[in-house]
Amino acid sequence: MSEPPIIRVQGLHKSFGKLEVLRGLDFEVSRGEVLAIIGPSGSGKSTLLRCLNFLEEYQAGEVLFNGQLVGYRRNGTGKLKLDSENNTRRIRARMGMVFQGFNLFPHKTVLENVMEGPLVVQRLSRHEAETRGRTLLARVGLIDKIGAYPAQLSGGQQQRAAIARALAMQPDAMLFDEPTSALDPELVGEVLEVMQALAAEGMTMVVVTHEMGFARQVADRVMVMDRGEIIELAPPAQVFGAPKSPRTAEFLRRVLH
Amino acid sequence: MDYIWQWNQIWDYRQVFVRGVQVTVILTCWALLIGMALGLLLGLMRSSRLLALRVPAAVYIDVFRATPILVQLVWIYYALPIISGVQMGNITSASVGIGLHSAAYIAEIFRAGIASIDRGQSDAAKSLGMGYGQAMRRIILPQAVRRMVPPFINEFATLMKLTTLGSVLAVNELLHEAENLINNTYRPLETYTAVAVVFGLLIYPFIWLSQRLEQRWKARG
Ligand SMILES: Nc1ncnc2c1ncn2[C@@H]1O[C@H](COP(=O)(O)OP(=O)(O)O)[C@@H](O)[C@H]1O
Ligand SMILES: [Mg+2]
Numbered sequence: 001m002s003e004p005p006i007i008r009v010q011g012l013h014k015s016f017g018k019l020e021v022l023r024g025l026d027f028e029v030s031r032g033e034v035l036a037i038i039g040p041s042g043s044g045k046s047t048l049l050r051c052l053n054f055l056e057e058y059q060a061g062e063v064l065f066n067g068q069l070v071g072y073r074r075n076g077t078g079k080l081k082l083d084s085e086n087n088t089r090r091i092r093a094r095m096g097m098v099f100q101g102f103n104l105f106p107h108k109t110v111l112e113n114v115m116e117g118p119l120v121v122q123r124l125s126r127h128e129a130e131t132r133g134r135t136l137l138a139r140v141g142l143i144d145k146i147g148a149y150p151a152q153l154s155g156g157q158q159q160r161a162a163i164a165r166a167l168a169m170q171p172d173a174m175l176f177d178e179p180t181s182a183l184d185p186e187l188v189g190e191v192l193e194v195m196q197a198l199a200a201e202g203m204t205m206v207v208v209t210h211e212m213g214f215a216r217q218v219a220d221r222v223m224v225m226d227r228g229e230i231i232e233l234a235p236p237a238q239v240f241g242a243p244k245s246p247r248t249a250e251f252l253r254r255v256l257h
Numbered sequence: 258m259d260y261i262w263q264w265n266q267i268w269d270y271r272q273v274f275v276r277g278v279q280v281t282v283i284l285t286c287w288a289l290l291i292g293m294a295l296g297l298l299l300g301l302m303r304s305s306r307l308l309a310l311r312v313p314a315a316v317y318i319d320v321f322r323a324t325p326i327l328v329q330l331v332w333i334y335y336a337l338p339i340i341s342g343v344q345m346g347n348i349t350s351a352s353v354g355i356g357l358h359s360a361a362y363i364a365e366i367f368r369a370g371i372a373s374i375d376r377g378q379s380d381a382a383k384s385l386g387m388g389y390g391q392a393m394r395r396i397i398l399p400q401a402v403r404r405m406v407p408p409f410i411n412e413f414a415t416l417m418k419l420t421t422l423g424s425v426l427a428v429n430e431l432l433h434e435a436e437n438l439i440n441n442t443y444r445p446l447e448t449y450t451a452v453a454v455v456f457g458l459l460i461y462p463f464i465w466l467s468q469r470l471e472q473r474w475k476a477r478g
Binding site for chain 1: 375377378380381382383384385386387388389391395396399400403
């Protein structure tokens with residue numbers, strides 16, 4: 001028997017004012033799966049990711065995480081109401097997020113950045129949080145940068161620290177929004193390596209990326225988005241080898257030259 | 258014109274200045290406390306997504322910035338008791354009045370400080386599962402405060418100088434004491450100069466500290 005999906009999205013609609021950015025998305029992510037999301041800029045990839053952990057409110061449809069509705073709850077008559085901040089926070093804490101611009105806390109050292117979630121949200125003791133932080137920073141190759149401030153690190157190091165910070169919450173899934181797009185080309189590899197290792201350990205990952213190599217080699221499935229819609233969702237071999245949609249073929253032709 | 262400066266009389270009356278400074282410092286401390294607490298609250302309300310919080314804060318800030326503080330002080334001391342039956346003493350009235358006035362400016366400093374922090378910071382804090390209060394306290398405000406130090410020291414200096422308006426409510430702060438002294442000594446130039454020097458000595462250390470802090474934080478990036 002197959003496990004229920006860890007993320008299930010049904011009929012998801014999202015608008016910014018009059019601008020409809022997501023136009024009815026349906027898909028699932030199963031436990032341990034790596035889903036890559038590709039597509040032209042402005043197609044709604046970041047917005048989709050931000051709806052998954054409710055950094056953005058959505059107007060219609062549902063996002064379910066571990067079977068639980070994200071951001072809303074049903075009242076007596078079955079209508080959706082905004083959920084309490086506490087419930088939303090609890091769900092968010094189960095999903096790690098990595099941003100294009102790293103978004104490390106500049107006033108805290110690398111170790112403090114990684115300890116922040118466990119300390120403040122999970123209320124771990126300082127000792128436990130520090131042990132966890134050191135272990136994770138060793139894993140992403142930053143054990144010698146523990147006391148440094150983010151501004152003293154290279155982009156690649158900052159992004160690895162940001163991944164460690166997200167992992168410190170021991171999430172059930174990780175969301176990546178173009179994690180290597182802000183990096184100098186020679187620093188992309190070290191971040192992708194960390195992500196690849198994470199995938200190999202069985203982490204569930206949703207990765208918005210322009211790295212077609214990563215999508216092809218690491219992802220279990222690739223989702224192609226265009227203008228707020230899913231135009232293709234299939235294993236990489238099919239998306240890259242025999243795309244069904246002419247829009248996919250057109251997009252791939254552009255990014256792969 | 259040959260004006261003969263006479264400082265020895267001022268020195269003889271130095272106790273008057275000490276008394277004045279004490280009252281000025283007390284006024285400053287209370288007004289600052291009120292201004293900071295209310296200013297933080299108003300600044301947070303002003304930064305809120307909720308209209309019901311944002312609008313009242315904006316109205317307060319605009320009203321207090323658009324009207325003269327002298328009128329606000331007189332109003333609190335003379336008109337408020339008529340309306341509410343609450344008569345505060347003159348030092349309390351002056352502290353509250355200057356505090357309420359400064360709160361409007363301090364609120365704007367907080368609002369601008371919070372707005373200057375990249376949205377990615379609160380996104381990152383939220384994505385870890387932090388609540389609004391935790392994110393504000395641990396992530397946003399500590400960064401915002403650093404950017405707020407220069408305008409805040411500026412406002413602090415303004416506030417301390419505004420305490421001289423306490424004299425209109427017969428508060429014996431530094432300027433009021435000095436004016437009494439002038440009535441005895443007929444040495445207005447020396448006295449006012451001494452007042453300026455005392456204010457300078459009170460305020461300058463904070464300006465110096467602010468510059469040092471800025472340099473230190475800049476070095477760390
Ligand atoms: N906070 C926002 N307010 C208004 N419009 C937004 C906002 N965020 C994104 N958009 C718009 O939504 C569309 C999709 O953006 P985004 O999800 O960032 O696309 P992608 O990540 O695929 O490049 C774009 O047209 C963008 O301008
Ligand atoms: Mg994007």
